[in-house]
Amino acid sequence: MFIKQTPADMNAIRFKAYKEGYLLPVMSSDSMMDSFRYQAVIQQLQTVSGLEEEAFQSLYLTLIHDFASFVQLLPRQTNGLLGGLLSEGIARAILVMQAPENQSLSLLNKYALFSAALLCDIGHVVCSHCVIVTDKAGNFMSEWQPFEGAMSVKDDAHYKIYPRHYLQQRLQGSITVLLARQLMSHEGFLWISSDFNIYSQWLDALNGEDGRGGGIRSALALVKLDDIMDLLNALGQLSEELTVPSVNREGEAFFRWLRDGISNQTIAVNTSDALVHVVDDGVFIDDKIIKKFSDLSPSAIGLFVVKHQVGNLLGIPQKCGEDFLHAMFFGEAAGFSGVTSGSRSNRSGMVLNDASILDLSGRYTAKSPFVNTHQTLQSNAQQVPGTTAASTIKPSSEGSST
Structure with missing residues (x-):
């Protein structure tokens, strides 16, 4: 929604791109987030959130792990940056939270800003991708239905991606709001919706409303692509080896x-x-x-x-x-x-x-x-x-x- 990624961007930092039809393993959120660099980012998030550890884990850390389990290593676009939805979401969230102008926000406003930054591209899992869950060889097991929840890590499950027609992007804002609500904890969503002004800004930002997003949308728009790519280069790519299906x-x-x-x-x-x-x-x-x-x-x-x-x-x-x-x-x-x-x-x-x-x-x-x-x-x-x-x-x- 906020990042326009080009092949030149990926080549400059030598990140892996997804190759259509190749297989990736379904991974646990712990295995995706075990890099010490990403753990350091989480520590920074706790500091800028202003919350005590228990509240931070309940609101921020749970959402990060649920988001990671949900998007896996999906790119924003089918042949885009491997793990792009997850790594770009985390990078965008930490950058906007660390911006000097956002340090004086209320605890509630910070959480709304963080969750919007993390989730604003999540609609791509429906609008850009058809995700097929397979076994290790590539035999069909199911078509992933995102509204049913995350893919299961059981049975050595793998997945591959086929692109949807670009006209499906017209649904991006609506799908993003639905999936954001699905991933949010009950307590986190009720906290945001308790303040109608913040809640309306949060919805507009997720919907991609340029003219009506208020402070949250404006704050996200200030996060530059170059800054996100620089941070991703420092963090390292969330990646896994692509494998060629042995069947079909x-x-x-x-x-x-x-x-x-x-x-x-x-x-x-x-x-x-x-x-x-x-x-x-x-x-x-x-x-x-x-x-x-x-x-x-x-x-x-x-x-x-x-x-x-x-x-x-x-x-x-x-x-x-x-x-x-x-x-x-x-x-x-x-x-x-x-x-x-x-x-x-x-x-x-x-x-x-x-x-x-x-x-x-x-x-x-x-x-x-x-x-x-x-x-x-x-x-x-x-x-x-x-x-x-x-x-x-x-x-x-x-x-x-x-």
């Missing part, structure tokens, strides 16, 4: 090829001869375009292998059900050389229920008129909570006794 490599290659083709418009979408269509349930990907990729691949790998690898890569059967991986639509008979006028055919493929990771958001808002399905697909996640698909079907009243 052709599926990964197909997904990138498809997304890049949609982005540069070499792959048609929603046209009469297209093999990719926006549908009610997500994005229909025709088997013919998977076959086209497999024919071009030097690995000479078959269509069904690529298709199942994509399903395993993104967890399509686990998240949505087998019907999404083996979807049947009907429409005009598309091919690589055009459409035979008036012809209709069944079309097999798969449905990806999240269009935001295929660079489709914004340009293709309406569903395609060229394909249809006889039945509505419904992913497992869309089922009514506490029910199954079968239990939501009401029995017919025909033939019932009276």
